Amino acid sequence: MTYLKLRRWMFDILERDTTGDRLADAVYYFLVSVIIVSVLVAVLATMPSLQLHDSVWVNTLERFALIVFVVEYIARLWVAPENPLHSQLPAWKSRLLYMITFAGIIDLIAILPFVLGYFFDISLQTLLVVRLLRFFKLARYSSGFSALYLAIRHERYALMACLLILCASVLLTATAAYLAERSLQPEKFGSIPLAMWWSITTLTTVGYGDVVPQTDIGRMVGALTMVTGVIMLALPIAIISSSFSTLIQRHDFVVTFPMISRLPLFNNIGSQVLIELMQVVNSRGIVRGQAIVLPGQTFHNAYIVLDGLLQAATATGPVTIGPGDIFGAVPGLEDVAPPPDFVHAITAARLLSINEDAVRILLMHHPELRKRFAEATVHAPPGRIDPQTAAASNAQ
Numbered sequence: 001m002t003y004l005k006l007r008r009w010m011f012d013i014l015e016r017d018t019t020g021d022r023l024a025d026a027v028y029y030f031l032v033s034v035i036i037v038s039v040l041v042a043v044l045a046t047m048p049s050l051q052l053h054d055s056v057w058v059n060t061l062e063r064f065a066l067i068v069f070v071v072e073y074i075a076r077l078w079v080a081p082e083n084p085l086h087s088q089l090p091a092w093k094s095r096l097l098y099m100i101t102f103a104g105i106i107d108l109i110a111i112l113p114f115v116l117g118y119f120f121d122i123s124l125q126t127l128l129v130v131r132l133l134r135f136f137k138l139a140r141y142s143s144g145f146s147a148l149y150l151a152i153r154h155e156r157y158a159l160m161a162c163l164l165i166l167c168a169s170v171l172l173t174a175t176a177a178y179l180a181e182r183s184l185q186p187e188k189f190g191s192i193p194l195a196m197w198w199s200i201t202t203l204t205t206v207g208y209g210d211v212v213p214q215t216d217i218g219r220m221v222g223a224l225t226m227v228t229g230v231i232m233l234a235l236p237i238a239i240i241s242s243s244f245s246t247l248i249q250r251h252d253f254v255v256t257f258p259m260i261s262r263l264p265l266f267n268n269i270g271s272q273v274l275i276e277l278m279q280v281v282n283s284r285g286i287v288r289g290q291a292i293v294l295p296g297q298t299f300h301n302a303y304i305v306l307d308g309l310l311q312a313a314t315a316t317g318p319v320t321i322g323p324g325d326i327f328g329a330v331p332g333l334e335d336v337a338p339p340p341d342f343v344h345a346i347t348a349a350r351l352l353s354i355n356e357d358a359v360r361i362l363l364m365h366h367p368e369l370r371k372r373f374a375e376a377t378v379h380a381p382p383g384r385i386d387p388q389t390a391a392a393s394n395a396q
Helices: 003-015 022-044 056-082 091-099 102-119 124-140 143-154 156-181 192-203 216-250 257-261 271-280 356-365 368-376 387-395
Strands: 282-286 291-293 301-307 310-314 317-321 326-328 342-345 349-355
Touching (some): 003 056, 003 257, 022 056, 022 124, 056 091, 056 102, 102 124, 124 143, 143 216, 156 216, 257 271, 271 349, 271 356, 356 368
Antiparallel strands (some): 291 342, 301 326, 310 317, 310 342
C-alpha cells in the first residue's frame, strides 16, 4: 500500500464514512468509550471520599487515555490533507487549518493534562477541570451536536435579533427600576448598572430574591419585567427547537464532506461546490423494497444515490440505479434525460435529495457541474407505465 493510499485509508477509518467498514466502526466505538470513561473518572475523582487520585488503576487508565488521545491527534494531523475541503492546499496548510478548528483545539486540549502536569507544577483540581473538557470530543461523533450547531448557525440572525431585544429590555427595565427604587434602596438600585442585575435575574425568570422592589411603582415595573421575561425566553427556544427538529427530520443519517466527495460526480470538484452543496442537501435512508417515486408522481427534487441499489421501472424495462447516479428533477436536462416512472429500493440505500430550485441555482453558480449531472443522470425513454407493472416491479 502506497503512502497516499495508506493515508486515505486512515482518513476513512477516522472519519467513518465508508458503509459497512467494521474496522472504522470499531475505532469509532473505542474512541467514544475512552472519552466517556475518561470524563467519568475525572468527575468521580473530585469526590474526596473515593480517593481516586491515589488509585493505581485510575492513574493507569489516565495514562492509557492520554496515549490514545495523543495517537489520535497525531493521526488526524497526518491525514488532514485528505479532507476534501483542503484538496487544493499544501499538506502543511491543511494540517494547520485542522489545528485551529474547534475539533482540532479540543483534540489538543485532551492531551494538555499530560503536557501541563509534566512540565509545570499544577494542582490536581486544575488538571481535572482540563480533563473534563474532553467531553466536547464527543461533538465529532454525535449527530445531535452537529444538528444543534447547524440549527444555531441557520438561525443566527434571528437569535441576534432576540439578543438585541433582550439587551433593550434589560436597559429599559433597569432604568425604570432605578427611577422607582433608587431613593429607597440606593445600595441595590443606586445606579442603572446595579439595577441591571435585578433586571437580568427577573427577565430570565430566575428570581434569586436578593433584590426585591419595595415601592408600588417598583412592583409594577417588576410585574411587567416578569411578563416580558417569559416572552423573551420563549422566542429563542422556539426558534432553535423548530430549526433543530427540522434538521433532525431532514437528516436520517449524517452527511459529511468525505461522503459526498467520494462520489465520482463530485470528485475533485473544489471545496466551494462542496460547501454550497452541503447547505442545500438533505439525507434520507431507504429500506429494501421502499418506493421512492410512485407511478405518475411529479418530481420536485433531484436524488443522488450515496449507497445501495435502486431500480427504476420504465416503458422499456427496469433500470438499475447505483451510487453516484442521479434521478428526478434536474433543471435543463428534462428533454435529454426524462425522469423514470417508478423507483424503488432493491437493497437498503442512502439518498441525497436536493430541491429543484436549489439544483438550478447550483448549476447557475457552477456551470461545470452541468456536464457531470448530464453524465450521471438516469434517464428513461418517454412513456408511462401502468400501476400494475409498477406493483409487479416492486414485488420483485
